Amino acid sequence: MMREIERVKNILKTPLRVAILTHTRPDGDAIASLLSLCVSLQTAGFEVTGILPEGIPKRFHFLQGLDIVQSNYPDDAELVIAVDCADEKRLSLPPGLPVPKIDINIDHHLSNSFFASVNIVDKKAASTTQVLYELFISLGFSIDPVVATQLLTGLVTDTIGFRTENVTPDVLRCAAKLQDLGAPLADIQLRSLNERSFEAVRYWGCGLNRISQDNGVVWTSLELADRDRTGYPGFDDADLINIMSTVEDTLVAVIFVEQPGGKVKVSWRSKSGINVSSLAERFGGGGHNAAAGAVMVGDLDQVTRSVLEVTFGLVKEKAES
Secondary structure (H helix, E strand, C coil), X not given: CHHHHHHHHHHCCCCCEEEEECECCCCHXXXXXXXXXXXXXXXXXXXXXXXXCCCCCHHHCCCCCHHHEECCCCCCCCEEEEECCCCHHHECCCCCCCCCXXXXXXXXXXXXXXXXXXXXXXXXXXXXXXXXXXXXXXXXXXXXXXXXXXXXXXHHHHCCCCCCCCCCXXXXXXXXXXXXXXXXXXXXXXXXXXXXXXXXXXXHHHHHHCCXXXXXXXXXXXXXXXXXXXXXXXXXXXXXXXXXXXXXXXXXXXXXXXXXXXXXXXXXXXXXXXXXXXXXXXXXXXXXXXXXXXXXXXXXXXXXXXXXXXXXXXXXXXXXX
């Protein structure tokens, strides 16, 4: 890792026009990683553009740096950095744009494929923003309250408020240091995890009305029509999966969210050491041991049947081991 960090230092000795990318359907860690790197490099004198064709969800609009982010890819980029993305095939890019050459890859996913010229990947970190915190220290970047807030947001959201199994003393020490640097933990928790729009809660109602449980697996689905009925603007699950994972006696929670164009977004959450990233990888996705996802082609019923069959198989295998 130290050799890779030295390579980054050498690359950043020359002022460059930088483009920063992250994964499709970005979560809190992806958005916070992109914004913190954009702001930090801009402060260091670089010309920076964050690329996010899907936009930034409203609940993360409290973070600064939104003005650096755009939907179009800059033609004059001299350095391309990917953050919080395990595979270059999952990068969020404007439609029709081929994947550019990635110079630096900064991530923490177990499934990272080391696809860039330089790879700063710490698979023991709880979030990519935790990796960035250590990198910023190594690079001598100043971490002001703006950047500290962005970094802590990624850590809070990827650990679901410090509730995942990978929350180690190092993670908590990192969070404490970011608080010391001016990040408001309580406000971040409220805005990024707890607050929901009225439309999102109505959207939850559609999924909760269909919820089922059997042999340690709890699952439900959200249809495109549910968005129309409730006025929910996103194509995600509004974090309903995290509510489902709290159901008593649940080992794995799965949610199926119908997407335009005959696709279904599948998300898994697990307990008791069940590795759901292995499931996601089987269906072309990825993620962490306890939280993973994939986007599949097919109708909702078909995808639900095939995914549940494999999920039940994994839970049974774990019970018998």
